[in-house]
Amino acid sequence: MSLTDTGAEALPAPVTPDCPDPRGGVAPGAGALLRDDEETLNLRLPAEFVALRAELPDQGSPGETDLLDGVHTWGPTRTPVGVFELVPVRVDRDLPLIQGWMNDPAVAAYWELAGPRDRTERHLRAQLGGDGRSVPCLGVLDGTALSYWEIYRADLDPLAHFYPARPHDTGIHLLVGEAAHRGRGLGSALLAAVAELIMERRSACARVVAEPDMRNTPSVTAFLNAGFRCSAEVDLPGKRAALMIRDRVRRELP
Template sequence: MTDVEITELEKKDVFTFRPLRLEDADTLYAWMHQKHIAPFWQLDLPMEPFKEWVESSITAEHKDCYLVDWNGEPAGYLIAYRAADDPVHHYYDHREGDLGMHVLVGPEKYLNKQAGRQLLQSMIQFLFFTYETERIIGEPDIRNRIILPIMKGLGGEVLHRVHLPHKRAALIAGEKQTVEQVRNKRGIHVSFQTKEGKEALHGKNG
């Protein structure tokens, strides 16, 4: 488990990342049935098949799944995967070591520019801290008018739009150096504290 502490304008927030567990199924189930999530994730299933999906996500070898708490309250879901092992690498000039990410903002109260930016900032910092990567790849649905502008504001660059098998997406890349420059320019301080957790795909920390 890893705590990401972010201080911005004298306000300190702690985001805790821990590997997905089966007991998180109820939380994810509620999120996946919300109107701001269901059209994009298409996982508004009955509970039993949904639990099977959670179990398969936990045991998957090609991705790492995390539940994210914000000051002790469940706030989001994060998937990290090797871009080289995913069909997405066929859609852009892939580099060895690229890390893909899928993100979900859970509670509807975080669906605003500031809260969304804080949550995604923590996710990106966690990924750069945990995995040996210099670039993170995202593929938000082009209909998502919240996530995409936030990613761009955090230092992401839209490479182009792509037609993936399940959606039309904006392929966006975040270079570590650029992301850090944007963060430093805003005066945002980030610190980390690690605890016991799942071994990461390319991770330096559990």
């Protein structure tokens, strides 16, 4: 899941520069300094990023800026497993489904949102009522909602304290809701499709990032199979994570 609220800053801790690859071998990485910070949601925007945003050329007047370039307008995309679309969450419609997924033991072990509906509801409303740096979505494949996504601005998130963030870095959190859809390559196919969709719809974004728990081998493997590289192991508040990065591929003109 996202970073856990610690309530106070801690001393910096080192990044481990290499990640073991669950498929065998070691992925190359890069070092940085880490520090604990606030929850991904409901946080204060770090002062350095306030200044960064003020310098970006695409920022409009207050109330006009869309930090994620209109996720609700991205529309469907064809993938090897079907037609897929990110549909922004509506709490009145989607809460029962998402809350049921959060109570699946395989999901709860990493998202830590199992329990009554109001716990999941608070998590969703914190994003929906925020400044737009994180958008919760259902992943709909061929008309069926089968996954939950959070698309977020990693460069405006506390995660940016844990790696050398670049402007417009875009982050992904993902869960596949039903056990029947896991373990057969669906997650990898959808991660690759969403990474491409982000690059297509967010022209200023050069990298898609994620931070799955190192213990969650299926998740780490899915990111690797989707074209992400493991840049480093990082000690985040509450978990040791694999910093996964997928770079924009520059296609050569014929």
